[in-house]
Amino acid sequence: MIVADRKSLDEILAMVEGDKKILLVGCKGCVTVCNTGGLKEVEILASSMKIARKKAGKEIDIDTHVLERQCDREYVEQISETVNDYDAVISMACGVGPQFLSEAYKEQKFYPAVNTTFFGGATEHGVWEERCAGCGTCGIHNFGGLCPIARCAKSLLHGPCGGSSNGNCEINKDTECIWDSIVRKKMEQGQLEDLLGVKGAKSWKTARDGGPRRSIREELVQGNI
Amino acid sequence: MRLTYPAEVKIIQVPCTGRVDIIHLLNAMEDGADGVYVAGCLEGECHYIEGNLKAKRKVKYVKKILEELGIESERVEMYNLSSAQGARFAEIANEMVDQIRQLGPTPIKNSNAA
Incomplete structure (x- = not known):
């Protein structure tokens, strides 16, 4: 799975400093499994942000929503009716999530709440290590x-x-x-x-060195008959 | 025994402290509690094996969040005692109330608390 670590609260608060109405969007995919951006973590971040703003005597209105996945347009579309009601949207998915959101909703501002780190797995409860x-x-x-x-x-x-x-x-x-x-x-x-x-020397063309990659499964592409 | 403990303490019962989650402690603070403590069974004596140890880790995590927010982490504590230790229960309640009194009211303004 993709493993991520949450950004510090200070960094997240600084990103949305001037915004009052905020939507916090989690993801039920990899970031739920690595306990970074699932339902629980979304609620914890929302509560922490509310406490920080209340302590500073500043206004905040945070709503939360957890999508099935943020890396599929069909799920991203589920917030289409409400997404523009907010001053800013924070995504707790890996780096893919805020990009899919940004591509789908061009008028909204999206901020990443996590740092995407590596492809890996859990070696023990609470410990993840890079494998790929x-x-x-x-x-x-x-x-x-x-x-x-x-x-x-x-x-x-x-x-x-x-x-x-x-x-x-x-x-x-x-x-x-x-x-x-x-x-x-x-x-x-x-x-x-x-x-x-x-x-022989390894070809790195298939890695990032070959530029952004794309994977096409002909049998799944609609209209390919 | 007819022991008394401070009226400031509001008890929320759970079947095991393992049921207490990070968000429960944070919500209490967010809603204006001056402090929250979790009273679990003695370590090694959890009926559900490690519920109290899980609670201990969660309390530790909430303390970390409070520190990050610039709020005294002593506002959240974990205590361990058995259900037979009535005197210790009253002692802990007094100890926690004294600790919070020294810290003063919560810095979390505009709270919903009375």
């Missing part, structure tokens, strides 16, 4: 099922660097050296020789 860099050409089978592009600080493809020490990466003692794990796993499986082959 979205490079567009998955090759994890070449590395014992562990991705060195997302999980090695240097995205190395042929083994660990000199910064690998006792299984940890030099950037942080709490960050595992994924190449240490890859080599260990391959040794345990008795398949270490799989790593000996020289891999």
Whole structure:
């Protein structure tokens, strides 16, 4: 899933400082699963903002709404009747949400309440870790099922660097050296020789380096008969 | 025992402190409460295993939010006691009321509270 962290309250309050009537829009997708922008978090942010404004003796009127997903136009359309009744709209979805909203409602101002961080999963309750860099050409089978592009600080493809020490990466003692794990796993499986082959230079055209990406599923596109 | 505790304390009963959520504590503050405390069972003795420990984490989180808002985090507290400790219940109520009196009224103006 896409993982995000909420922006600080000060930053969010500063973005909508001059606005009185605000709509806070959550998302039931990834940000609900990573406990950043779902129903509970929307209510908590709304209450925190009301407390801050009341403390400062300033007026505020916040409504909340949680969409099924903010990355689908059919759900974004569900707020079409009320969206322009507000001075500003804050989205608690990942970076996709406020963009879909901005594209759908050109007259309204949309602000992001979260920082979208990575594609990952929960390793324990309350802890999420990066697992995928979205490079567009998955090759994890070449590395014992562990991705060195997302999980090695240097995205190395042929083994660990000199910064690998006792299984940890030099950037942080709490960050595992994924190449240490890859080599260990391959040794345990008795398949270490799989790593000996020289891999050609990776094409990054399918990653962000090739510009904004687009995925088309012909069988789903309406009018394609 | 016929113990008394301060009339300022309004009790809201829940089946387990695990039922208390962050938003409940925030709403109380937002509506003008000078302080809120959660009285849970003794640690390790929750009938639902860890309801009181979950409440403890939530109280800690609300304290963090209050600090971020520039409001004294001591306005929200977590206490642990058993249902057999009537004297301790009264003691905690007095302790919390004293703590809030020292802090003064809530800085959250225009509240709906009486």
